Every structure is written in structure tokens, then in C-alpha cells.
Amino acid sequence: MREEFRLLIGLQDLDIMIKEVKDKATSQELKSMGFKLTGLEELQEARHEIAARIPVALLNRYEKLAKRYKLAILPVSGDKCLGCFVKLPTSFFSSAYSHELVTCENCGRLLYILRFNQ
Amino acid sequence: MSAIQEMVRHLEKMGKISDEQFIVEMLKNREHLGSTGLGKGVAFPHGRSLAIKQLSVLFARSSGGIDFEALDGKPTKIFFLILAPSEEGADVYLALLSELISLIQKPSKLDKLMQVKDYPSLIDIFGGNED
Numbered sequence: 001m002r003e004e005f006r007l008l009i010g011l012q013d014l015d016i017m018i019k020e021v022k023d024k025a026t027s028q029e030l031k032s033m034g035f036k037l038t039g040l041e042e043l044q045e046a047r048h049e050i051a052a053r054i055p056v057a058l059l060n061r062y063e064k065l066a067k068r069y070k071l072a073i074l075p076v077s078g079d080k081c082l083g084c085f086v087k088l089p090t091s092f093f094s095s096a097y098s099h100e101l102v103t104c105e106n107c108g109r110l111l112y113i114l115r116f117n118q
Numbered sequence: 119m120s121a122i123q124e125m126v127r128h129l130e131k132m133g134k135i136s137d138e139q140f141i142v143e144m145l146k147n148r149e150h151l152g153s154t155g156l157g158k159g160v161a162f163p164h165g166r167s168l169a170i171k172q173l174s175v176l177f178a179r180s181s182g183g184i185d186f187e188a189l190d191g192k193p194t195k196i197f198f199l200i201l202a203p204s205e206e207g208a209d210v211y212l213a214l215l216s217e218l219i220s221l222i223q224k225p226s227k228l229d230k231l232m233q234v235k236d237y238p239s240l241i242d243i244f245g246g247n248e249d
Contacts, residue, residue, distance in 0.1 A: 006140060013144045013167045016204060021151065026208055033219050036152040036189065046147050071204055075168055082205055114136040116171050 155188030
């Protein structure tokens with residue numbers, strides 16, 4: 001996985017975590033299970049550190065999409081964008097398989113093809 | 119190798135995640151929020167990421183116990199690692215987490231988990247339902 005994708009996905013994962021803690025219902029549910037959620041500042045610091053390593057233009061693009069959508073970066077499922085479920089053009093896959101971060105032409109989300117063993 | 123890394127490596131070999139180090143970092147960040155070692159020798163490290171293929175639960179046990187900064191300060195012997203894809207709603211994995219935590223409140227179940235030797239026996243403890 002290319003470094004800038006790693007960083008962007010890491011940023012999104014942290015944002016998901018931070019949102020869960022800030023969401024009253026979710027944090028209440030986690031606390032009722034016995035989890036102590038005391039390290040929000042550390043998460044925010046980790047986010048700041050990752051964000052500082054992402055090229056500014058890419059970070060701005062991510063931040064803009066993150067404000068608009070629940071998830072700014074999504075995997076591709078079959079031949080569709082998992083955000084808007086619109087079929088992706090064939091040209092998309094040649095770029096995506098070259099490990100490029102590609103934009104869905106319909107919704108603008110960043111798309112990435114992940115590889116798994118098996 | 120840390121307990122988290124060992125568990126994550128196993129899931130990578132099974133094709134459940136795309137990048138071991140990436141998930142390890144995500145889980146370590148989650149531990150910074152507060153230890154998922156809830157005490158009684160059990161921990162529930164968990165998180166969501168784009169690098170996770172599908173909702174997965176990995177059960178692991180350490181006979182000697184590991185310092186996982188558990189809330190009661192005691193060594194952790196049983197781990198339930200719960201990973202979900204980013205696009206999966208929080209409600210799905212939180213329900214599973216809640217279910218597993220309820221399970222360990224029963225001392226008899228906890229004793230069985232400490233001794234379980236194979237997968238079918240583990241499934242029996244959960245009531246025989248693999249889903």
C-alpha cells in the first residue's frame with residue numbers, strides 16, 4: 001500500500017474512532033460495557049501527527065469529502081463505488097490496480113482497491 | 119512480538135485484513151483511548167478500518183497471561199479481537215462486543231473459555247451457533 005494511502009486510511013480510521021467517542025449514544029454504550037474512554041486527547045494528537053504527513057492538497061481533499069460524507073475513502077466492491085453504488089468505468093480499474101487513489105466520477109469519494117490473501 | 123501483532127498476523131494470513139502493520143497501529147491507537155482489557159483476565163481489542171475485509175472475531179489465549187494494562191491490573195489471558203470494515207455501521211460490531219462481554223460475566227463460561235482446546239468446543243460455549 002502506498003504511503004499516502006496508508007496515511008489517509010489511518011486518518012479516516014482515527015476519525016471514525018473520534019466520532020464514536022464524541023457520539024453520546026455510542027460512547028454511552030461503550031462505557032456501559034465497561035470501557036474507559038479517557039484518551040480522546042491522545043487520539044486527537046495522533047490524528048494531528050498523521051495529518052501533518054499528508055500532502056496538503058490531498059489532505060484538503062479528504063477534509064472536504066469527510067465533511068460531506070460519513071466516509072471519504074471507500075473500497076471498491078465488484079465494479080461499483082460502495083458510496084453511491086454507481087458502476088465504475090473500465091478505465092477506473094487500470095488506474096486503481098496501479099495503486100493510484102481514484103475518484104468516483106459520480107460522488108467524488110476517494111476509492112481504493114484493497115488486496116487480501118486468498 | 120506483541121499480543122496484538124500476533125493476533126493480527128493470524129488474520130492477515132487468513133485473508134481477513136490487507137495490511138498487518140496498518141491494523142496493529144489502528145488497534146494501538148484504540149488502546150490509547152483506554153485499555154480494552156476489561157479485567158477478569160479478558161480483553162476485547164476492537165476497531166474499524168478500510169483495511170478489514172469483513173467482520174471478524176479472533177479468539178486467543180495466553181496460559182501465563184499478559185500485561186495488557188487491564189482495568190483491574192491483572193494479567194490478561196483471554197482475548198477477543200473484533201475487527202469490522204469501516205463501511206460497517208458501529209451498531210453491528212458494538213452489538214457483537216456487547217454480546218461477548220455479557221458472555222464472560224457468567225463464571226462458568228469464563229472457566230470453559232480458559233480451558234477450551236479446539237474450535238468446536240469454543241463454538242459450543244457460544245451455544246453452538248457459528249454465526
